[in-house]
Amino acid sequence: MKRPLIFAVAAVLLSCGGAAYVNREPLTLDYLGARTLKRTLAEQQALLQPFIQISTPTVGAAPYPAVIQFHGCAGYSADFMDQWAKRATDLGFAVIAVDSNSPRGLDRETALSSVCKGKLLLGQERAGDVVAALDIALQRDDIDKAHIVLAGWSHGAWSVMDYLALTAAGKRPPSLRDAPTPAGIAGAVLFYPYCGAGTWSRVHRWKADVDTLAFVAGKDTVVDGAECRGRFEKLRRDGAAIDLIYYENADHVFDNESLVGGPYEHYYDADYAADAARRYDAYLERVRARR
Numbered sequence: 001m002k003r004p005l006i007f008a009v010a011a012v013l014l015s016c017g018g019a020a021y022v023n024r025e026p027l028t029l030d031y032l033g034a035r036t037l038k039r040t041l042a043e044q045q046a047l048l049q050p051f052i053q054i055s056t057p058t059v060g061a062a063p064y065p066a067v068i069q070f071h072g073c074a075g076y077s078a079d080f081m082d083q084w085a086k087r088a089t090d091l092g093f094a095v096i097a098v099d100s101n102s103p104r105g106l107d108r109e110t111a112l113s114s115v116c117k118g119k120l121l122l123g124q125e126r127a128g129d130v131v132a133a134l135d136i137a138l139q140r141d142d143i144d145k146a147h148i149v150l151a152g153w154s155h156g157a158w159s160v161m162d163y164l165a166l167t168a169a170g171k172r173p174p175s176l177r178d179a180p181t182p183a184g185i186a187g188a189v190l191f192y193p194y195c196g197a198g199t200w201s202r203v204h205r206w207k208a209d210v211d212t213l214a215f216v217a218g219k220d221t222v223v224d225g226a227e228c229r230g231r232f233e234k235l236r237r238d239g240a241a242i243d244l245i246y247y248e249n250a251d252h253v254f255d256n257e258s259l260v261g262g263p264y265e266h267y268y269d270a271d272y273a274a275d276a277a278r279r280y281d282a283y284l285e286r287v288r289a290r291r
Helices: 006-014 018-022 024-034 041-051 078-090 108-113 123-138 155-168 225-237 270-289
Strands: 052-055 064-070 094-098 143-153 187-191 211-217 242-247
Touching: 024 123, 041 052, 041 123, 052 078, 064 078, 064 123, 064 155, 064 270, 078 094, 078 270, 094 123, 123 143, 123 155, 143 155, 143 270, 155 187, 187 270, 211 225, 211 270, 225 242, 242 270
Parallel strands: 064 094, 064 143, 143 187, 187 211, 211 242
Antiparallel strands: 052 094
16 A cells, blocks of 8 residues: 555646646545545445444443444454454443445455555545444434544554545545535544555645544555654644654554464564553543543
8 A cells, every 4th residue: 555556547637737737636636536436425324334343332331432443455354353342342432343345345355456556445435434434323322422533544544534634624525425514523543544645634634623643653564654654743733633653663553463373473563562552542541531
């Protein structure tokens, strides 16, 4: 995902010269958005609903604060998502885990060659899943509407970031024909997102009231960690409330304990994972205590 292929169409826009050249990135994203398959909010929710896992807290009473989880580009990994869901439910949060790939017929191999390469399901398109899942959460009587956190890993974090940037700009995701008035959220947690060309956060700043916890891996071999660090630092200078955690020697998916014993075990780092878990817990505790 370091070098997505979505900007091949930029050559068409560059030929326009002038303003098109200066504004080529938002123009390209708008062009790609216009070509995106569009659904109503109800259709988007019907697409996702069979592939949403909801976990209830092990402590506390309804209405519960909630975390809505969005997986990486390769697809939903139950073991990985469950390890983070358990942390949240143990702290009294409900968890709504969204599988974006399965309802679109994207298995792991297809996703690796398409979604992870920026050919399908860009962040701005998947931001429609964020809107749909957030609306599903808001319709539930057992969810505390004032304490909902969006959490994304890699491509999922890109999608959450695009949702935040588009919402701040008064735009709806291009995958939706309609959308409710954007709801306020308690915050966002972002693990090693893609922050390069094709992300709306390069164009629009976020609202200052989104309490964000962001993890960036300094030796990320999948996305450009330095670029992401710079992006978050700029957003902070623009007023966004971002707690940026930079792990200098971490790689992508450093927190995925389910990789242990497999061919990708080298990505996992127990020390960084433990520190991230501690910070994640403290963040959720802070959100829950907020009135």
